[in-house]
Amino acid sequence: MAVKVWLGDWWRARRAAARRDAGMTTSEYAVGTIAAAAFAAVLYKIVTSGAVSGALESVIGKALDAPF
Numbered sequence: 001m002a003v004k005v006w007l008g009d010w011w012r013a014r015r016a017a018a019r020r021d022a023g024m025t026t027s028e029y030a031v032g033t034i035a036a037a038a039f040a041a042v043l044y045k046i047v048t049s050g051a052v053s054g055a056l057e058s059v060i061g062k063a064l065d066a067p068f
Contacts, residue, residue: 046052 047056
């Protein structure tokens with residue numbers, strides 16, 4: 001009987017913990033959003049730089065001029 005009571009308590013504790021940790025909290029979403037925006041800004045700066053822009057134009061130009 002003691003094992004059954006212990007297992008019941010254990011399962012109740014697991015379910016309660018699962019409900020508490022169902023997803024990210026508002027602060028975690030905020031930090032994630034800020035990190036994503038910062039990464040996007042850095043990536044934009046890199047892609048629009050002269051060297052990378054020239055390389056992308058070259059690759060796209062070669063792809064458009066490729067024979068079929």
